[in-house]
Amino acid sequence: MKIAIIGAGFGGMAAAYDLRNAGHEVTIYESAGYVGGLASGFKEPHWDWSVEKFYHHWFQSDRYMLGLIRELGWEKMVLFPRPLTVMYHDGKFYPFDSIMKALLFPGLGFGLDKIRFGFVGLFLRLTNNWKALEKVTADSWMMKWAGKNVYEKMWKPLLVGKFGPFYRDVNMAWMWARIKARTTRLGTFEGGFQNFASLFGEKLRGMRVRIRLGAIVESIKREQDQLWVRSDGKDEAYDQVLVTTSPNLLAKLSPDLPENYLKGLLELKSMGAVVMVMSLRHQLSKEGYYWFNLPKEEGYPFLALVEHTNFVSKDHFGGDHIVYAGDYLEVGHEYFSMSEEQLLERFLPALKKFNPEFSREWVKKVWVFKTNYAQPVPLVDHSKNIPAIQTPIEGLYFASMSQVYPWDRGTNFAVEIGRRAARLMLGEKN
Numbered sequence: 001m002k003i004a005i006i007g008a009g010f011g012g013m014a015a016a017y018d019l020r021n022a023g024h025e026v027t028i029y030e031s032a033g034y035v036g037g038l039a040s041g042f043k044e045p046h047w048d049w050s051v052e053k054f055y056h057h058w059f060q061s062d063r064y065m066l067g068l069i070r071e072l073g074w075e076k077m078v079l080f081p082r083p084l085t086v087m088y089h090d091g092k093f094y095p096f097d098s099i100m101k102a103l104l105f106p107g108l109g110f111g112l113d114k115i116r117f118g119f120v121g122l123f124l125r126l127t128n129n130w131k132a133l134e135k136v137t138a139d140s141w142m143m144k145w146a147g148k149n150v151y152e153k154m155w156k157p158l159l160v161g162k163f164g165p166f167y168r169d170v171n172m173a174w175m176w177a178r179i180k181a182r183t184t185r186l187g188t189f190e191g192g193f194q195n196f197a198s199l200f201g202e203k204l205r206g207m208r209v210r211i212r213l214g215a216i217v218e219s220i221k222r223e224q225d226q227l228w229v230r231s232d233g234k235d236e237a238y239d240q241v242l243v244t245t246s247p248n249l250l251a252k253l254s255p256d257l258p259e260n261y262l263k264g265l266l267e268l269k270s271m272g273a274v275v276m277v278m279s280l281r282h283q284l285s286k287e288g289y290y291w292f293n294l295p296k297e298e299g300y301p302f303l304a305l306v307e308h309t310n311f312v313s314k315d316h317f318g319g320d321h322i323v324y325a326g327d328y329l330e331v332g333h334e335y336f337s338m339s340e341e342q343l344l345e346r347f348l349p350a351l352k353k354f355n356p357e358f359s360r361e362w363v364k365k366v367w368v369f370k371t372n373y374a375q376p377v378p379l380v381d382h383s384k385n386i387p388a389i390q391t392p393i394e395g396l397y398f399a400s401m402s403q404v405y406p407w408d409r410g411t412n413f414a415v416e417i418g419r420r421a422a423r424l425m426l427g428e429k430n
């Protein structure tokens, strides 16, 4: 068969790998000038490693991604350091990445709240019954079982940070999946995620997958028993097409989809993200903390501060210290229309809270990355609203972040759904 894949993110590339291995002729259309999608990175001339545009790491439980890397023979290039994640309490940050550290965290006191926190965490780790949990909101479930204090201190800031105005609507299965599938050791790839993506791209090219960079797909139509992919004003015919972009974009590319499928795509909610990357002359967190969880009500202008070079060595970046400041936001939020300079002005004062010695002169360079589609929002009974991978148009398939539910989006699940889509396209049982 002749197959087109729209998008050279990890989902699209994983699907291409399996489809090509099964003997098919595969072409990937990628609108950007590079592979890697949301997990792509960039590099300054004096850096040996790339930096992800949006902070990225793997968990030890990311079996689909780690399995693919093993198949490709690159497991020696995966690194799993143990960086420090911290929680805010009363103007200070406390390590919070092991049971022992959680027990010592002063934010919950040392009485009943801590016991409730522990039991809720244990229950969520042990249960597999997410179908029951998707019927209630995380807000109401946590209030009931963890209690007001624990919820407001620990879990509400996470929900508010990720989902903004939708935080009360997100279902409890999302929270379950987060707690279930995460580990304290965090992983990356030698050279950065972009190095992995580029190596994977090269591997695919070596297998004679055609990767067309800078190729924006404009429409996909079914005519004369074939699917016609239009890019740069030209149509090319395929037997099958797999789209790995956002649901909104699929709806635009293929308006001939039946109304109920289109409606389902357009009703899916998601958050965008705005992330600033800074290279600094000095280390920001003297304690060497990697990930700061920040409660919005404390007035931070961003949700997460991540000092990448407290995860991987600054030596890979010519001695620069790399810091991210990022937030998940609705697409109309003012950050989307602010310039780099304006955002920097907004963010700079907050950096002193992490190190009082910080000053503007520390900042060598700044980059800002924005995406409209960063985090799907799963509402109550969300499993009923997931669009099928096999669309109602014959030969047209769709695999996106919005369909990996109940799991939270991530490169691991992009690989999983990309490979699942490939199996469906090959007519194999999933």
Ligand SMILES: Cc1cc2nc3c(=O)[nH]c(=O)nc-3n(C[C@H](O)[C@H](O)[C@H](O)COP(=O)(O)OP(=O)(O)OC[C@H]3O[C@@H](n4cnc5c(N)ncnc54)[C@H](O)[C@@H]3O)c2cc1C
Residues within 6 Å of the ligand: 006, 007, 008, 009, 010, 011, 012, 029, 030, 031, 032, 035, 036, 037, 038, 039, 054, 055, 056, 057, 058, 215, 216, 217, 218, 244, 245, 249, 273, 275, 326, 371, 373, 374, 375, 399, 400, 401, 409, 410, 411, 412, 414
């Ligand atoms: C802020 C942030 C932090 C994250 N942190 C992590 C993390 O720590 N760990 C982790 O594993 N994951 C993380 N993720 C999620 C991860 O990046 C995604 O789940 C994953 O990259 C999705 O891969 P994909 O192939 O499904 O989609 P994408 O990577 O979005 O790929 C889709 C591709 O389609 C291309 N495209 C779009 N329109 C067109 C068109 N018209 N024609 C041709 N091509 C087109 C795009 O350019 C893109 O390359 C994070 C994401 C964000 C936004």
